[in-house]
Amino acid sequence: MIGAECLLRTLVAHGVDTCFMNPGTSEMQFVSALDKAPGMRGVLCLFEGVCSGAADGWARMRRSPAATLLHLGPGLGNALANLHNARKAFSPIVNIVGEHTTKHLEHDAPLSADIEAFARPVSGWVHTLRRPAAMAEMAAEAVRAAAGPPGQVATLIIPADYSWSEAGEPAPVSARALAPRVPDQAIRNAAILIGSGQSVGLLIGGSAVRGPALAAAGRLAAATGVRVHLSRDAARLERGAGMFSPPRLAYFPEHAEPQLAGLQHLILVESKPPVSFFGYPTSRSFLAPTDCQVHILAPIGSDGTAALEALAAECGAAQVAVPVPAPAEAHPVAPGQLTLEAIGAVIATHLPQGAIVSDEMVSSAEPISRALLAAAPHDHLPVTGGSIGQGLPVALGAAIACPDRKVVALEADGSGMYTLQALWTMAREKADVVTVIFANRRYRILDVEMKRTGANGFGPAANAMLDIGNPDLNWVQLAEAQGVEASRAETAEAFATQFESAMRQKGPRLIEAAID
């Protein structure tokens, strides 16, 4: 069969059955093959950053790769920012990038570019196909490379003529690698530390911030006094009322350092060492105390869940009651100003069990995240790589991955503008996503960051560069223009009414929350 069909069939056989795409000429054979090779769902996006962010959201929920289909170097270029986030989230993604025909490559055509160079900064695996007969083998290899563990971005670059050339049969499916188990000795060493009477902390990420791992961490905390924090690298947190809900490490170093203060040992479980987001003139980058020893119990990509369960058992914390947050009480919203606290209370009350929250709230994050601890148990998908424009695409991808679960995108207005085209695909795919835009009409976080970098006081020219309220963005129109039902809430009671009704309906909706 021709290369494009062989590629599609190999991807589907390996469990890659969804492709977020923005194709061009070099990818037309792939698109055409959608009707010949059954089992692949094509999801059209109007901008490539939506494709890559959606693939990230999909991967976080399914823990297996989706594909993207991108057009040459510039198409991949547009996808890079959200691929950066996916890289930091250890999300498995298979990028299929079309290249010029092999004969056309020698000419310096307008779209000629070094596609591998575009791919490398975000990809753990990059390969340009060298002959059509290798299509199946390399497609299977791309899926394997992406799947990990840990997951990573794999980019397969395919000259257009290999898509229409004879390429043989799809590759047979091979077994997927399992996360390696942590050696028993490492468990015993950690238990000795915890039992030593010294001050010990656990920093957990990866798979260890969900389900049984989280429960084991909770028992450890309750039984031994070990202090547990969630890594900011963690890409998918299970949280909510009735669950052990340790605090995430704070964004700013002056808030994070007190969280880790006094620790003599910090044990990492599927987490990097704790560092601040940015470096500043007067603060340290490493967030644990200078004399704190860092120990790796479960490296990233290993089975941190089994490690935590074994550690809890080793520490005798098998059967212990764990303090958990109580559910939010449903009481009428106090009418009046739409504060973040009011928004948080409404969301916490009405978020359905099993919801997925895509979080790109930026300066609005702290009070809302606090309130969400009292919401029904849900998955929380934060920004991992600091690249802006993740929230809406990740929500889209999560909704495609989990069609039976409500997705709530909590999105800052400045951030939402980077990839607002995600709304169109939500409408097209009838994705069950309710987007809340925190419309403060300012790059508010930069007001804070400006002062932190030592730029004391800023004049009108600088001020204007942080002001996105001139002119105002009308998010209701931006959503409706792309087929998404939308409304604006300027009071707490309006927001409550709109959010409650949005939780009861299916399909995409947007609420512009007017905050200060």
Place this chain on the structure above:
Amino acid sequence: MIGAECLLRTLVAHGVDTCFMNPGTSEMQFVSALDKAPGMRGVLCLFEGVCSGAADGWARMRRSPAATLLHLGPGLGNALANLHNARKAFSPIVNIVGEHTTKHLEHDAPLSADIEAFARPVSGWVHTLRRPAAMAEMAAEAVRAAAGPPGQVATLIIPADYSWSEAGEPAPVSARALAPRVPDQAIRNAAILIGSGQSVGLLIGGSAVRGPALAAAGRLAAATGVRVHLSRDAARLERGAGMFSPPRLAYFPEHAEPQLAGLQHLILVESKPPVSFFGYPTSRSFLAPTDCQVHILAPIGSDGTAALEALAAECGAAQVAVPVPAPAEAHPVAPGQLTLEAIGAVIATHLPQGAIVSDEMVSSAEPISRALLAAAPHDHLPVTGGSIGQGLPVALGAAIACPDRKVVALEADGSGMYTLQALWTMAREKADVVTVIFANRRYRILDVEMKRTGANGFGPAANAMLDIGNPDLNWVQLAEAQGVEASRAETAEAFATQFESAMRQKGPRLIEAAID
């Protein structure tokens, strides 16, 4: 003075007085310095692809660099697609990209990435500052590198702490390099070829598609019969009624090959050899006849204008009448269906002299471009690198560069969606840009490309990937939501009325032209 102020003052001293920016934490000192170092205009964009496209538009009109200010690797990533176009346009651009503080770099922070690797595929010059005291020298070097000739993208990466460190005084201004003159012998050789009786063509680009160069090419064509074509690489064409207006090389090879058929010699003036946009199963990439000899008269970056003038003189074509297109006759528009021909006639009639046309019409390009030959003399800015999402940002940058000239952005609906955030900056800056959206609600060009790649007939799944009309995009709302006055035209007479009134007013406006 501190690094950020030194950088700003050096840029301004070297003529870089406009910066299209989307800053973050690492760039706050630069933003703050806008109020301390006079002469730099900051233009805020809500997405980095708008910054880079606007800098390209600026550079095409001013022929000197504007700056962009971008936030770490991902911010640069979002700018890459339009930087690819700028690279192919030989547009001088200075990217200033913030990096983490030098002490923070050793930690694997969320935004850590290989910024130089992001920059290289699109930049002719990349440098990461290694000490604050080198700020002025390297900023000056970046401007020199960008300016060329030929122009190129120069990327200067600046660790955040160097922005707040003492960096000394701004660099003194050095003389700008001039485009080298073509040797007399090359002129004489070309003249001999033209006088040889063989069939000779001229393919002109760069500065040679404007003003005196174009006039000289016209005299050469009229006096000697040499066949003149415009290179598709040319980034800024002067065209219109009363001017010598040779045809551009066509987009598809089967249209371009006949244009060059029969040529025994093709002389390049600031142009690459002619190649098709894509390679296809059944066509050649090189567009001139197989046995046609290609000669370089004026390399890219050299003074092609002087070369053409000298060549015209050498060929005795100094005083010769040149056939030129006649101006469009202003006659009432035939009411009824809004065809491309109707749109072209309206634009040709009402486009004011000295207008700037940013062209990303894609599948609508041919009839409109033909009609524009009868418009008043204007600058035409086409897509150079094939990366989608150029049209609106280039229009924005051209309008900032030339505030006294009317800018008309002719934009396909699919392409417009990649960088629609440009509309907001047009509103904010009161840029005098009238955008016409060709709304056929389809990636129409891909209908053609699909067949050309040999994918015969496509089924419903493939068809859906080319259909951007489900749901329909409402461009009036997309524009109004960002502060741009907008209307939709569904008939020829409605379009005529709206376009005519738009030409009479100042400031941003958008017309959604409903075409099939």
